[in-house]
Amino acid sequence: RSMLCTLSAMPLAGVVSALPQMARAAEFSYKYGNNLPLSHPLNIRAKEAADEIREKSGGRVDIAIFPNNQLGGDTDMLSQVRSGGIQFFTPSSLVIATLVPVAAINALGFAFSDYAQVWKAMDGDLGAHVRASIRKIRLYAFDKMWDNGFRQMTSSKGPIQQASDLEDLKIRVPVSPLSISMFKGLGAAPTSLQFSEVYSSLQTKIVDAQENPLPIIQVAKLYEVQKYCSQTNHIWDGFWFIANGAAWDRLPDDLKKIVADGINGAGMRQREDIRKLNDSVQSDLQAKGLAFNAPAPDTFRAALRDAGFYKEWKGRFGDEAWSALEASVGKLV
Ligand code: X2X
Numbered sequence: 001r002s003m004l005c006t007l008s009a010m011p012l013a014g015v016v017s018a019l020p021q022m023a024r025a026a027e028f029s030y031k032y033g034n035n036l037p038l039s040h041p042l043n044i045r046a047k048e049a050a051d052e053i054r055e056k057s058g059g060r061v062d063i064a065i066f067p068n069n070q071l072g073g074d075t076d077m078l079s080q081v082r083s084g085g086i087q088f089f090t091p092s093s094l095v096i097a098t099l100v101p102v103a104a105i106n107a108l109g110f111a112f113s114d115y116a117q118v119w120k121a122m123d124g125d126l127g128a129h130v131r132a133s134i135r136k137i138r139l140y141a142f143d144k145m146w147d148n149g150f151r152q153m154t155s156s157k158g159p160i161q162q163a164s165d166l167e168d169l170k171i172r173v174p175v176s177p178l179s180i181s182m183f184k185g186l187g188a189a190p191t192s193l194q195f196s197e198v199y200s201s202l203q204t205k206i207v208d209a210q211e212n213p214l215p216i217i218q219v220a221k222l223y224e225v226q227k228y229c230s231q232t233n234h235i236w237d238g239f240w241f242i243a244n245g246a247a248w249d250r251l252p253d254d255l256k257k258i259v260a261d262g263i264n265g266a267g268m269r270q271r272e273d274i275r276k277l278n279d280s281v282q283s284d285l286q287a288k289g290l291a292f293n294a295p296a297p298d299t300f301r302a303a304l305r306d307a308g309f310y311k312e313w314k315g316r317f318g319d320e321a322w323s324a325l326e327a328s329v330g331k332l333v
Helices: 002-009 012-018 041-056 074-083 101-107 115-122 125-136 177-185 195-203 214-219 245-250 253-287 298-306 309-317 319-329
Strands: 028-033 061-066 139-141 146-155 170-173 189-192 209-212 228-239 242-244 291-293
Touching: 028 074, 028 245, 041 061, 041 253, 061 253, 074 242, 101 115, 101 125, 101 177, 101 228, 101 309, 101 319, 115 125, 115 228, 115 319, 125 139, 125 319, 139 245, 146 214, 146 253, 170 177, 170 195, 177 189, 177 228, 177 298, 177 309, 195 209, 209 214, 209 228, 214 253, 242 245, 253 291, 298 309, 309 319
Parallel strands: 028 061, 170 189, 170 209, 228 291
Antiparallel strands: 139 242, 146 209, 146 228
């Protein structure tokens, strides 16, 4: 109260000069959009990165975060980050692959069996190959990929124990040619929808099933509209933290370093968050009513081989990327 009186009694110029330095417009005011609820580790660590970057740059770089599809769905944000309407975006590898096809390679069905293989590939030659391809369309991908997780299938129809349980199942997949090809190969009836539409399309039964890592099923409350969760681990999915190429190039070297260190460091902590969540999230989702089962991968792999899935995608990804993947996971075809 007394504070208010003092301020309103002050001449306007006095108020303005009394504002803290942080409130001045930053030299680089950048926007970052993503598709996940605020409670997901991606948003928690991104906020941490933005705070660190603002502080270390002395307020010169200010990153405003727009979570949860506030700026539109993935397809919209992808075009905004290309045009420079926003400067940062974290598309899943499945989603950026609509522009950079080779980026989907980490999502090849049943390629990775554990995180040791994942990070060996993505922090090594395979990740470097994908980042170079992303750079070619004038986007910049930060070195450390963030974790989405191993994707699991959920359904309102029944547990998926083997490939034949997928027959004609109406399943939502991301806007991703690889996901469509994979689920067709498994005999399902996949539909591509942006993540912003997943909850309502399950609720209204436009689709009966979807597939996502457990932390997403938790934060997006998909357990409210699904009954069964089958831990298939069929795809490992991550988010590329990308910047609009011109907005990145515009930063002087000292600021580039502060921004990259902030984002890559937060990404490493976000990986650790997901690792810890993976240990606890299943019991939480069970308590919320999801019935779990853990099918063996054999029937799914066999169905994909018989459908010619691996041969087709080896051709589409190219030998260089394919060999880099096999260097981490062993021979695939
Ligand atoms: O859309 C999805 O399913 C999500 C959230 O996992 C991605 O961003 C690919």
